[in-house]
Amino acid sequence: MSTHALTVHAVNHTFRGGHRALQDISLQFAPGVLGLLGPNGAGKSTLMRILATLTKPTSGSVSWNGHDIAKEPDRLRAVLGYLPQYFGVYDSLDAREFLAFLAAVKGIGGKAARLRIEACLDMVGLADTGDRRLGQFSGGMRQRVGIAQALLNDPALLIVDEPTVGLDPDERLRFQHLITDLAADRVVILSTHIVSDVEASASQIAVMAAGQLRFHGTPGQLIASAEGRVWEWTVQESDLAAVRSGQTLVGSLRRPDGIRVRVLSEASPDPLARPVAACLQDGYSWLLQGAH
Numbered sequence: 001m002s003t004h005a006l007t008v009h010a011v012n013h014t015f016r017g018g019h020r021a022l023q024d025i026s027l028q029f030a031p032g033v034l035g036l037l038g039p040n041g042a043g044k045s046t047l048m049r050i051l052a053t054l055t056k057p058t059s060g061s062v063s064w065n066g067h068d069i070a071k072e073p074d075r076l077r078a079v080l081g082y083l084p085q086y087f088g089v090y091d092s093l094d095a096r097e098f099l100a101f102l103a104a105v106k107g108i109g110g111k112a113a114r115l116r117i118e119a120c121l122d123m124v125g126l127a128d129t130g131d132r133r134l135g136q137f138s139g140g141m142r143q144r145v146g147i148a149q150a151l152l153n154d155p156a157l158l159i160v161d162e163p164t165v166g167l168d169p170d171e172r173l174r175f176q177h178l179i180t181d182l183a184a185d186r187v188v189i190l191s192t193h194i195v196s197d198v199e200a201s202a203s204q205i206a207v208m209a210a211g212q213l214r215f216h217g218t219p220g221q222l223i224a225s226a227e228g229r230v231w232e233w234t235v236q237e238s239d240l241a242a243v244r245s246g247q248t249l250v251g252s253l254r255r256p257d258g259i260r261v262r263v264l265s266e267a268s269p270d271p272l273a274r275p276v277a278a279c280l281q282d283g284y285s286w287l288l289q290g291a292h
């Protein structure tokens with residue numbers, strides 16, 4: 001059983017120009033998937049880059065298995081797999097050539113590299129297309145190449161930043177299953193603004209907004225925070241605008257008898273409203289609504 005641990009202690013980051021992107025972030029990561037949720041601009045990518053040793057925080061520290069990554073970055077880099085938010089490939093190479101290039105950069109060569117490349121292509125479902133030029137790959141296939149390169153060194157720490165952008169629903173689902181499989185003995189950090197991306201895989205959730213950590217706990221705890229505050233009822237088309245402007249509308253479903261609305265509210269928002277069980281999206285929306 002792995003005992004890897006990543007600890008973020010009182011991290012602040014202010015960009016040149018004065019924008020404070022991270023404010024006093026402290027977090028502990030253990031093996032399993034941590035879903036890092038937050039709206040655009042929350043600071044997720046900045047935190048990911050700090051964890052990947054690509055940005056130095058203005059203050060605070062990060063340690064990997066007890067070693068400060070500012071002082072000993074190579075300890076972490078040797079076991080790190082990182083898929084950045086913007087991942088570029090060389091269109092003229094095929095997937096195998098591209099992975100061989102990146103394996104060499106990571107110091108993996110010869111037979112070990114060949115075997116590992118096949119294993120990684122297999123893990124991401126690209127074993128049959130490894131000889132096709134990347135220029136012919138769809139967005140989802142490119143993302144899978146991105147995951148494959150992050151897995152080349154069999155990382156103990158896997159950081160994936162907004163990995164499902166541009167994926168179709170099937171690819172999204174396949175990706176969620178892949179992440180779940182990979183997390184068995186690794187620390188996996190998956191940042192996204194889409195709650196359903198982490199629903200299947202995350203054992204821990206952290207929520208950031210405006211540079212601050214608003215929540216860290218289990219999915220069950222985030223769901224519980226919205227329990228008793230989720231209401232549904234059916235309105236007519238003509239009433240929808242009023243519900244939208246007066247309530248925190250988190251869902252609407254068109255049905256033959258009208259529009260079924262889902263609203264977050266401390267007290268019953270309408271005489272017809274009935275309380276329903278909360279889901280992870282409700283917990284997230286409730287938290288962010290409370291934060292504004």
Ligand SMILES: Nc1ncnc2c1ncn2[C@@H]1O[C@H](COP(=O)(O)OP(=O)(O)OP(=O)(O)O)[C@@H](O)[C@H]1O
Binds near residue numbers: 043
């Ligand atoms: N190099 C930079 N210089 C100045 N400000 C920056 C820089 N990089 C990011 N920011 C700002 O810092 C804040 C956090 O950005 P960050 O990319 O970490 O957010 P995010 O949660 O990953 O959002 P997104 O999903 O939109 O990338 C944003 O307001 C962003 O505009």
